[in-house]
Amino acid sequence: MAIKNVLRIGDPALNMPSSPVTEDDYKKIHTIVEDMFDTMKHLDGVGLAAPQIGILKRLVIFGFDSNPRYPDAIAVPETILINPLIEPLDSSTDTDWEGCLSIPGMRGLVERPNRIRYSGTDQHGNKIDREVDGFHARVVQHECDHLDGILYVERITDMKSFGFIEELEQSQQYNPAPCDSR
Numbered sequence: 707m708a709i710k711n712v713l714r715i716g717d718p719a720l721n722m723p724s725s726p727v728t729e730d731d732y733k734k735i736h737t738i739v740e741d742m743f744d745t746m747k748h749l750d751g752v753g754l755a756a757p758q759i760g761i762l763k764r765l766v767i768f769g770f771d772s773n774p775r776y777p778d779a780i781a782v783p784e785t786i787l788i789n790p791l792i793e794p795l796d797s798s799t800d801t802d803w804e805g806c807l808s809i810p811g812m813r814g815l816v817e818r819p820n821r822i823r824y825s826g827t828d829q830h831g832n833k834i835d836r837e838v839d840g841f842h843a844r845v846v847q848h849e850c851d852h853l854d855g856i857l858y859v860e861r862i863t864d865m866k867s868f869g870f871i872e873e874l875e876q877s878q879q880y881n882p883a884p885c886d887s888r
């Protein structure tokens with residue numbers, strides 16, 4: 707078990723695009739994936755992208771059965787997604803609160819496509835191809851943004867809907883649905 711240090715906003719690695727996972731990389735993937743799950747679970751997260759632990763490869767993990775801090779969130783299957791592709795299925799969007807392990811203690815309101823199709827492979831090279839919506843779709847989009855060096859704060863359209871969790875909790879409108887987590 708290895709809990710890795712999660713890079714925080716301001717670290718230039720979080721702004722860099724990641725490169726595709728190659729055939730050679732698959733040999734090393736097992737350890738990286740284990741470390742990522744250890745790190746994500748240690749921090750009560752629901753998703754993590756490889757660049758967040760300093761590995762600039764197109765690899766994300768996400769999923770949870772239940773999260774004690776977000777009892778209303780619908781379970782998302784535990785997934786290892788490599789070289790992902792995302793396409794919106796229609797023009798519907800959804801606006802909800804996001805957080806990120808790289809921006810601890812904060813939340814912001816982000817509008818994203820509500821229904822998406824995503825594809826890629828798992829750590830064994832098996833094809834993944836799913837159509838999802840809601841929170842599941844949001845988590846996948848948030849994590850895959852990391853692979854393009856994009857943090858959710860760049861997608862906030864009204865900066866009044868961004869702040870520290872403790873302060874936001876005093877606001878009537880705040881109804882958290884996390885992405886990575888704290």
Ligand code: NI
Pocket residue numbers: 805806807808848849852885886
């Ligand atoms: Ni994140």
